[in-house]
Structures are given as structure tokens and as C-alpha cells.
Amino acid sequence: MLKKTLDKLDYSTSKDDIIDDITAGLSVAAIALPQNMAYALILGLDPIYGLYTSLVSMFIASFVGVSNYLIVGPTNLIVVAIASGLSGISSDQYLEAVLLLTFMMGVFQLLLAFFKLGDLVNYISRSVIGGLTAGVAIIIFSGQLDNLFGLELPSAPNVFMELYYFIINIEEANLYSVFIGFLTISILILLKKFRPGMPNYLLAMVIPVGLVYLTGWHNNLEVVENFPARLPYFSTHSLDLGFIAEYWSTALSVALLGFIQTLSVIKSLELKSGQEVELNQVFLGQGIINLGCSFFSSFGIAGSFTKSYTNYQAGANSRLSGLITAITVTLFIIFFSPLAGYIPIASLAGLVIVVAIKMVDFEEIRNSFKNRFDSLIFMATFITTISLPRLDYAVYFGVIVSFILVLKNTSSLNYSHFEYEDRGEQFHRREMSEIENGNFDKESYILINLAGNINFNASENLKHNLDESYVKDQVFIIRLRDVENIDLTSLKELESFIDRVSDSGGQVILCGIDSKIYQMFVRYGIVNKVGRDNVFKADDHIFSSTRSAIEKAREED
Known part of the structure; x- marks a missing residue:
């Protein structure tokens, strides 16, 4: 009973x-x-x-x-x-x-x-x-x-x-x-x-x-x-x-x-x-x-x-x-x-x-x-x-x-996946469904591209997309070249994703970071969390820091 x-x-x-x-x-x-x-x-x-x-x-x-x-x-x-x-x-x-x-x-x-x-x-x-x-x-x-x-x-x-x-x-x-x-x-x-x-x-x-x-x-x-x-x-x-x-x-x-x-x-x-x-x-x-x-x-x-x-x-x-x-x-x-x-x-x-x-x-x-x-x-x-x-x-x-x-700030999030073609040295957009369903070649990394003004009203979308992209025991490259600003609420979601990846045996590499975002990440402890060797700053050549991050990911594989 x-x-x-x-x-x-x-x-x-x-x-x-x-x-x-x-x-x-x-x-x-x-x-x-x-x-x-x-x-x-x-x-x-x-x-x-x-x-x-x-x-x-x-x-x-x-x-x-x-x-x-x-x-x-x-x-x-x-x-x-x-x-x-x-x-x-x-x-x-x-x-x-x-x-x-x-x-x-x-x-x-x-x-x-x-x-x-x-x-x-x-x-x-x-x-x-x-x-x-x-x-x-x-x-x-x-x-x-x-x-x-x-x-x-x-x-x-x-x-x-x-x-x-x-x-x-x-x-x-x-x-x-x-x-x-x-x-x-x-x-x-x-x-x-x-x-x-x-x-x-x-x-x-x-x-x-x-x-x-x-x-x-x-x-x-x-x-x-x-x-x-x-x-x-x-x-x-x-x-x-x-x-x-x-x-x-x-x-x-x-x-x-x-x-x-x-x-x-x-x-x-x-x-x-x-x-x-x-x-x-x-x-x-x-x-x-x-x-x-x-x-x-x-x-x-x-x-x-x-x-x-x-x-x-x-x-x-x-x-x-x-x-x-x-x-x-x-x-x-x-x-x-x-x-x-x-x-x-x-x-x-x-x-x-x-x-x-x-x-x-x-x-x-x-x-x-x-x-x-x-x-x-x-x-x-x-x-x-x-x-x-x-x-x-x-x-x-x-x-x-x-x-x-x-x-003032739209809640939509500019979030996408890229893939890199070695032969032509070209970057191509990858469909989210390929990541969600696991229908992709098991490469040594998953490349995520973030862009725009990421404030608290986009944090739920950021969490959802990161959850959809998550694969256990995987290296993630997060490109932030076109990110204008990221506030505390969204930063917490990014930090939670980094912790989740790290706890599962994976790794997060950050690239395309400008000086303002980099200093913010230093203040909030994000740089120390991923390791300074896993942070690649942006320079005058588009995607150069991303290529460096990809090389780093392949070394870790």
C-alpha cells in the first residue's frame, strides 16, 4: 500500500x-x-x-x-x-x-x-x-x-x-x-x-x-x-x-x-x-x-x-x-x-x-x-x-x-558552427542539426562562432545553444571575434559550459578575442579557468587566431 x-x-x-x-x-x-x-x-x-x-x-x-x-x-x-x-x-x-x-x-x-x-x-x-x-x-x-x-x-x-x-x-x-x-x-x-x-x-x-x-x-x-x-x-x-x-x-x-x-x-x-x-x-x-x-x-x-x-x-x-x-x-x-x-x-x-x-x-x-x-x-x-x-x-x-x-537589445543570439577545410583553407558554416544529431565526422574539435551584443536577455538562448552543441569528452573552440559585449549573466552561462566540458574530460579553447573582452575574461577568471595557453587573441588577419586554435586542438587530440 x-x-x-x-x-x-x-x-x-x-x-x-x-x-x-x-x-x-x-x-x-x-x-x-x-x-x-x-x-x-x-x-x-x-x-x-x-x-x-x-x-x-x-x-x-x-x-x-x-x-x-x-x-x-x-x-x-x-x-x-x-x-x-x-x-x-x-x-x-x-x-x-x-x-x-x-x-x-x-x-x-x-x-x-x-x-x-x-x-x-x-x-x-x-x-x-x-x-x-x-x-x-x-x-x-x-x-x-x-x-x-x-x-x-x-x-x-x-x-x-x-x-x-x-x-x-x-x-x-x-x-x-x-x-x-x-x-x-x-x-x-x-x-x-x-x-x-x-x-x-x-x-x-x-x-x-x-x-x-x-x-x-x-x-x-x-x-x-x-x-x-x-x-x-x-x-x-x-x-x-x-x-x-x-x-x-x-x-x-x-x-x-x-x-x-x-x-x-x-x-x-x-x-x-x-x-x-x-x-x-x-x-x-x-x-x-x-x-x-x-x-x-x-x-x-x-x-x-x-x-x-x-x-x-x-x-x-x-x-x-x-x-x-x-x-x-x-x-x-x-x-x-x-x-x-x-x-x-x-x-x-x-x-x-x-x-x-x-x-x-x-x-x-x-x-x-x-x-x-x-x-x-x-x-x-x-x-x-x-x-x-x-x-x-x-x-x-x-x-x-x-x-x-x-x-533595447534583442534577445536573439548570433550563434553558429563552422568547419575548416584544410585543402582550400576555407571556413564553412555547419548546420546545427549535424551537431545535435551527431551526424558529423568525429574531428578533434567543434568550432562555435559567437557574434553580436550578448546581454542577459540572450543568456537563455546562449545556454540552450551550448547545451545543444555539447558532446562529451570533446574539444570546443569558441570564436568571439565579432562579440561586441558580454554581460555578467551571459558570462555565467559561458562559465557553466566551460565547467561542464572540463568535468567531462573535454577542453575549451577561446579565440578571436579583442583586448576589451580579454580584460573582462581576466577579471572574471575565465582566462585562468581555460588556461592562458588556450586563449588566442584577435589580430589584423581574419581567422588567423582561429587557425591557431585549431592547430592547438589537433595537438591535444
């Missing part, structure tokens, strides 16, 4: 695989329990709603998901976007507003997936996402300082005012909160550094809770209110047309933001696991999950980097691991709810601050500033994110900038 059920759900029925899925599910739960309670705190809700969201989203995802490794749930980006969008709602109507906005998110995501418009997030620049993520990290950091220090601060329209209020009220800090908050941060950092195999998020909560329980400090600092051992129950929405008319743009922006974050997680998992999924099916699943969450006291979700990577690294084989996570959260709510009264708010704030700092990808920022085009987009999005009173404005700004660039 169990085997038939697992088969129907596309779960592995191997005993070893099931054990691995259970282990992965428990590992994710160890992170999800404290993290998702903290995310509810960012949103301005009781931490129990973070647990509800984790339980409901993972349960639904285990049935409608398509990725074996993707873990959905509350995320930094989504909760900040919802909180900033609903900042004007009164406290007595706030929960209903959050649930209705989550319902609207689900509707928008289903519509976008149904009309296959969700794929448009592929064309949003990597630098826009980087600037948005860095800005949100700053917002989260500043927004949790009051909880970390036990302060009561007035609401502020942006980061700068939050920091101002914090500084002028710092003398009123609660020392118990400060101690517990920094204890949590220290545990997270030290365990990560010296005991990376241990459940650092879980221990960073268990130790402070134990300390508060033993010392009686729950009377000296703010703690989570006791919540009943009750699971989320079904409830319908009151469709307030006035609310829908006022907040539809907020719901749409958060829906798009959820797609963007989930896309980033999926792309990263593809590189690690090799599992490719249909993006539109992923987006359709996101809409279904958000709709389901809205009816069961849960707020908006997206793909989670931290929990998805934990799931993959812990050895997950199927979506069963997500179901195990949901079951674990359920058992915690039922049996461990009395502990809630000893969970310090400062400890949750410390956890959130560490997660926020980890959101900032400093290497990605450095890469953005190596290119004037990417650096301008990054800075514009970052400043917009931390300056404007609502995050959805920054989301729309990033989307508009990206689409303007798409209109």
Missing part, C-alpha cells in the same frame, strides 16, 4: 532513498522551525503563523511540486515586501489583510503561469536581483535592531529613519535582550565555523530558550506569547473590493518577486544537481501553494535558498523530504507549544540578522562593479530599495529597467 502511494506521488520507493529523504526532511525542519517563526516576526505576526506557513506550504508542495530539492516557505524578500506593502493597515485588520494579499498573490501567479508570462522573469537582469537582495538585507537588519536590543521604536518610512530612531534611543536598551540576542548570533557563527555538521539554527534557539527557562529571564525580556497546540484550519476570505482595488499592484509585485526568487533558487539547484524542471510548472505550483496558504492561516511563500540547499546537501531524493518537514513541524506545534513562552524575541531577531547578512553575495556585488553597465543597474536598484517607503516600488523599478533593456 505504501509503495503504491509513493509511486503515485513520484516518490522513490527504495529503502535507502526513503531513509535519505527522512534525514533531509528532519535537517530542513531543524532550520525551518526557528527561521520561519522569525520571519513571522518580521511580518509583524505571532511566530505561530510562521510555523503554519511552513507546514501548509510544504504539505501542498509535496503534491504539486516538480523539483526534488526545492523547499518553499517564508523568505526574507517576501515577508519584507508584504510588510512594507501593508504598512498602513491597522493592527486589528492586519492578519486578514495578509491572508487576502496572499490569496491575490496566488491568483496573479496562476494567471501568469497559465498565460506563460512567468517566464518573463528570465529577462530580469542579474544585477537588478543583486541590488534588490542587498537592499532587502539592509532593511531586515535595521528592522530587527529594536527587537535585538529590546527597544520600542516608532515606525519609520525607510532605513535611514529607522537607524536614526535606534541611535537616539540606544540608552534604553534591555541588557537581557542584548545578551540573549548576541548569544544567539555567536552560537550561529561559531557552530558554522567550527562544527558545520551540527544543526546550528536549532541549537541557536534551544540554548537561549534553555537559559531563559532556567534563569527565569522570561519576566525580564520580551518572549513569544504562548500559542495553543492547534493546527491551522480552513477559513474563507471576505473579498473586500476596496482592499483589492488599492492593493492589487502590491500583490502583483510580490507575486513577481516570488517568481524571481524561486527562479534564482531553481537555477542554482540545476547547476548543483543536474535536474532541470519546467519553469512554468514550478510557477504554477507556486500559485497553487499561495492560494492554499491563504485559506489556512498562512502567508506568502517562495523558494528558499537556505532550506533548499540544506535539503540537497542532506541527500534528498524526492519531494518526500518536504512532506517529512511538514510532519515534523506539525508534531512540534502539537507537543512543544508550551515552550513558546520561553522563546526570546531577541533570539529570533539575532537569527534573522544573521540570515540577512548571509543574503548579501559580496562576490556577486564585486562582479557587478567590474562592468559599468551592471554597476549602474545594481546601484540604482539598491538605492531605490532602501530609500522608497514600499518595496514593491523597487520591484517595479527593477522590472521596468530590465524590460527597457530587453527592448
